[in-house]
Amino acid sequence: MRDPTIGGLARQGGVGVETVRYYQRRGLLETPPSGGSGDGVRRYGAEAARRLRFIRSARTAGFTLDQIGELLALDAGQDRARARDLARTRLAELDAKIAELETARSALRRLAKACGEEAAGPCPIITAFEG
CATH class of the missing domain: 1.10.1660.10 (Multidrug-efflux Transporter Regulator; Chain: A; Domain 2)
Incomplete structure (x- = not known):
């Protein structure tokens, strides 16, 4: 082949x-x-x-592609410390993004609940996004 x-x-x-x-x-x-x-x-x-x-x-x-390029250039047997540093940096970025998404989910959950409980007046979801 x-x-x-x-x-x-x-x-x-x-x-x-x-x-x-x-x-x-x-x-x-x-x-x-x-x-x-x-x-x-x-x-x-x-x-x-x-x-x-x-x-x-x-x-x-x-x-990122720059980080991937660096990982590809590393020799795993000789520069594990740098590969580990790149992974730790990425983990910290992921942890921050997860915390941000959890905050957004919690806020949206509260707004959706409020929207379902209030029958009169403006929708809390729409009002929150206008502000």
């Missing part, structure tokens, strides 16, 4: 072709030479698929 083209790599990674190209422009994925297999088409090997899966997983965890 031949290595996939950019379209096949994109499908394997669950992204669009333009996303693969963007990651290449950002230096996160290498662009293989064209015609390596004699047909003039760029083919992507297992390493490209592995890196694309890594990028997707790291994006799901909320890392």
Whole structure:
């Protein structure tokens, strides 16, 4: 079986072709030479698929592309401290976002309850968002 083209790599990674190209422009994925297999088409090997899966997983965890680039550049055996620092920073950001979302959920819950209890006058939800 031949290595996939950019379209096949994109499908394997669950992204669009333009996303693969963007990651290449950002230096996160290498662009293989064209015609390596004699047909003039760029083919992507297992390493490209592995890196694309890594990028997707790291994006799901909320890392920025700059942070992902740094993680890809790290040698896990020699710079675990930096990888751990990046993960701790991301965890702190996630904790802050979770606290913000919990506050928003609590406020919206109160407004929805008030809206259901009050039959007359302006809707508390609408009034809260106007202020």
